[in-house]
Amino acid sequence: MNDFSYLKPASRQINFDNFDERLLMYVQQYEPSFLTCISCGGCTATCSAGNLTNFNVRKIGLWLRRGETEKLSEEIQKCMFCGKCTLVCPRDINIRNVILLIKKRISMLKTENEIQ
Amino acid sequence: MIEKSIILPFFVGLIYLFIILIYRFIKWIRGLSKLDKLRLIQSLKTRRFLVALKEVFYEGLLHHKIFLKNPVLGYMHMSLAFGWFLLITAGHIEVMVAQKSMFVPMYLPIFFRYFETGKDFFFSGFFSFLMDFLLLFVLSGVSLAMLKRFKKRLFGMKKTTRLKTGDRIALTSLWLIFPLRLAAESMSANIYENGSFLTSSVGSLFGNSGSETVNFSLWMAYSLALGFFFVALPNSRYMHIPTEVLLIFVRNAGIKLKKRNNTYTDIQVFSCSRCGLCLDNCQMTTAGINNSQSVYILKNIRNQNLSDEQLFNCLLCGKCEVDCPVGINTIDLRITQRIESTLQYNSAYNYLEDIPSQKADMVYFAGCMTHLTPGIIKSMKKIFQMAGENVWFMDEEKAPCCGRPLMQAGQYEAASKLIANNTKKIVGSGAKKLIVSCPICYKVFKEDYELANIEVIFHAEYILQLIQKKVIQLNQSTQKIVYHDPCELGRGMKMYEEPRAVLRKTGSLISIKNEKQMAYCCGGSLGNLKISQEERTILRNHAVEDYLTYQPDILATACPMCKKTFTRHRGIKVLDISEIVVESTPKPTITKRVKVKAKRKVYVDEFA
Numbered sequence: 018m019n020d021f022s023y024l025k026p027a028s029r030q031i032n033f034d035n036f037d038e039r040l041l042m043y044v045q046q047y048e049p050s051f052l053t054c055i056s057c058g059g060c061t062a063t064c065s066a067g068n069l070t071n072f073n074v075r076k077i078g079l080w081l082r083r084g085e086t087e088k089l090s091e092e093i094q095k096c097m098f099c100g101k102c103t104l105v106c107p108r109d110i111n112i113r114n115v116i117l118l119i120k121k122r123i124s125m126l127k128t129e130n131e132i133q
Numbered sequence: 134m135i136e137k138s139i140i141l142p143f144f145v146g147l148i149y150l151f152i153i154l155i156y157r158f159i160k161w162i163r164g165l166s167k168l169d170k171l172r173l174i175q176s177l178k179t180r181r182f183l184v185a186l187k188e189v190f191y192e193g194l195l196h197h198k199i200f201l202k203n204p205v206l207g208y209m210h211m212s213l214a215f216g217w218f219l220l221i222t223a224g225h226i227e228v229m230v231a232q233k234s235m236f237v238p239m240y241l242p243i244f245f246r247y248f249e250t251g252k253d254f255f256f257s258g259f260f261s262f263l264m265d266f267l268l269l270f271v272l273s274g275v276s277l278a279m280l281k282r283f284k285k286r287l288f289g290m291k292k293t294t295r296l297k298t299g300d301r302i303a304l305t306s307l308w309l310i311f312p313l314r315l316a317a318e319s320m321s322a323n324i325y326e327n328g329s330f331l332t333s334s335v336g337s338l339f340g341n342s343g344s345e346t347v348n349f350s351l352w353m354a355y356s357l358a359l360g361f362f363f364v365a366l367p368n369s370r371y372m373h374i375p376t377e378v379l380l381i382f383v384r385n386a387g388i389k390l391k392k393r394n395n396t397y398t399d400i401q402v403f404s405c406s407r408c409g410l411c412l413d414n415c416q417m418t419t420a421g422i423n424n425s426q427s428v429y430i431l432k433n434i435r436n437q438n439l440s441d442e443q444l445f446n447c448l449l450c451g452k453c454e455v456d457c458p459v460g461i462n463t464i465d466l467r468i469t470q471r472i473e474s475t476l477q478y479n480s481a482y483n484y485l486e487d488i489p490s491q492k493a494d495m496v497y498f499a500g501c502m503t504h505l506t507p508g509i510i511k512s513m514k515k516i517f518q519m520a521g522e523n524v525w526f527m528d529e530e531k532a533p534c535c536g537r538p539l540m541q542a543g544q545y546e547a548a549s550k551l552i553a554n555n556t557k558k559i560v561g562s563g564a565k566k567l568i569v570s571c572p573i574c575y576k577v578f579k580e581d582y583e584l585a586n587i588e589v590i591f592h593a594e595y596i597l598q599l600i601q602k603k604v605i606q607l608n609q610s611t612q613k614i615v616y617h618d619p620c621e622l623g624r625g626m627k628m629y630e631e632p633r634a635v636l637r638k639t640g641s642l643i644s645i646k647n648e649k650q651m652a653y654c655c656g657g658s659l660g661n662l663k664i665s666q667e668e669r670t671i672l673r674n675h676a677v678e679d680y681l682t683y684q685p686d687i688l689a690t691a692c693p694m695c696k697k698t699f700t701r702h703r704g705i706k707v708l709d710i711s712e713i714v715v716e717s718t719p720k721p722t723i724t725k726r727v728k729v730k731a732k733r734k735v736y737v738d739e740f741a
Binding site: 081097105111 | 442484542663665666697
């Protein structure tokens with residue numbers, strides 16, 4: 018916040034031609050409860066990792082929907098799997114599984130990209 | 134010459150079986166680490182060898198553990214295994230006596246009544262009686278096995294495993310072996326009169342229809358059944374028979390799985406007889422989850438088609454391990470598979486900082502779950518205050534997770550980063566004791582942290598110590614308490630008595646049917662990453678409904694996770710041990726501030 022960067026936010030345009038939906042589709046297939054997320058942020062408020070760093074579970078959900086695989090692959094590493102988010106979720110979403118699926122799919126994508 | 138051809142199917146099957154067995158056993162033993170191989174060789178020279186032999190006899194032949202669980206099922210297994218073993222041994226002795234030689238051809242005892250038509254050798258009457266008796270013993274087991282396949286409820290089993298083609302071939306031929314032996318021996322008894330009470334009486338049923346050709350074909354069929362069974366054995370669940378013997382020796386040598394797959398995995402996987410006892414213990418069936426139980430996981434590892442959906446759909450409660458007659462470490466095995474499956478994506482947690490620790494005599498680590506149940510933290514603070522300890526509440530503001538949830542998800546490497554960070558802090562505090570109020574944390578602190586001389590104490594233990602030292606005085610109430618054993622504390626850490634001892638001081642503790650080793654999982658388990666909230670609710674309600682039949686005033690538990698799960702059920706009052714203790718301490722007699730209210734005037738029109 019010190020550099021006033023919030024005054025000139027980066028572009029949030031999404032180019033749907035380049036939209037990479039592989040990650041989102043994978044999560045939806047195996048954890049359909051993710052679709053019921055209302056982005057309330059309860060998960061973020063209770064998060065143990067979020068207490069130590071700027072990790073934000075709600076943002077993970079948003080990025081997942083936007084297909085920001087690159088950003089996710091960095092951010093998702095911060096989760097400690099403690100399961101508090103899953104316990105507090107008012108929509109009963111199995112968030113731990115969502116995180117596991119994202120990690121799994123990203124590592125699959127990495128090997129896929131290497132082969133290509 | 135044609136007479137001798139009946140040996141052929143039996144011999145071909147046996148040789149094939151032996152080649153496969155020797156190949157597999159050598160491969161498995163070679164696959165063990167160097168240290169484990171040394172351990173195995175060393176154990177053969179010590180008393181452990183005798184212990185293992187005894188276990189082979191008790192478990193492999195007598196099936197002692199199944200007997201304890203279910204006598205009928207135990208008898209079925211014993212009559213088949215021990216009966217067959219005795220049949221082979223007694224058969225050999227009989228042939229040795231008849232031939233007056235120590236070395237007899239291997240096939241002869243199997244087909245003795247076919248080749249030896251006379252009955253004029255030493256003790257022949259006794260031997261034929263003994264052999265008939267043993268055959269009857271085995272046949273009783275076979276008929277029970279057939280009955281069990283179609284009416285499993287008679288054996289107290291709710292579920293039994295699904296069979297594959299290989300299993301079916303082996304099962305059918307195994308079932309046929311002994312009835313065919315009876316038929317063949319009876320036919321021989323009919324012709325040569327060399328039978329005893331069983332074979333003679335069955336033989337007499339054949340009447341005059343007995344002939345050499347029928348006799349030959351019956352013996353041939355018997356030999357074929359044996360041959361088929363031997364050939365089908367390596368690719369069926371009956372591979373557990375030879376593998377279990379190896380497993381017992383390997384286990385007794387002190388060999389364990391070390392977070393990665395090696396051939397010990399294979400030995401355990403092949404030792405599973407798919408008896409299905411773990412299915413009956415698994416709670417997930419009540420929620421309609423029927424494909425991820427230990428027996429199926431073992432099968433899938435063997436067939437190399439294990440999916441993540443099955444692997445991670447397990448509460449890791451450990452109930453399946455309790456009754457496994459082979460003693461397979463199902464939980465270790467499953468976690469190892471999870472480690473293998475998540476190897477590609479362990480986190481590094483570079484953001485972890487070394488936050489300076491505070492000097493204290495005692496460290497308290499509440500853990501993530503306790504932070505969701507503030508009542509426990511409040512009670513713990515109160516208890517520390519009563520004890521007058523110099524405590525550093527390590528994760529009051531912020532701290533990494535203990536690492537256990539990561540381990541349950543298979544990410545050991547990631548967990549080790551959290552462990553290193555926490556260890557530094559705890560050791561840095563210079564404390565002598567670490568108190569934890571969450572069994573999930575307790576397990577990992579006890580087992581995976583290297584804390585030098587710092588003693589890890591679970592809060593129930595700590596409270597019990599305080600009560601014994603009379604630091605805490607308790608008022609015993611008449612409230613009925615049912616104690617719920619948390620999985621990680623009970624089956625996980627074998628701590629059953631300490632929490633109960635504390636609760637006995639505070640109220641009247643009721644003992645219930647499903648407790649200690651057979652205690653329910655609350656359904657909240659962090660071990661399961663796939664189960665949905667609805668399914669968790671079914672598991673929780675199932676447990677609570679059982680507890681409610683004892684009409685307790687309080688459901689006590691020692692785990693914040695269990696408390697959190699149970700409190701969502703509105704029908705029962707759930708408290709953690711620490712909360713109950715604080716509630717039962719005598720309240721300090723502070724003069725109550727009595728609010729003096731001005732008496733309200735009653736107006737007449739209010740009544741109108």
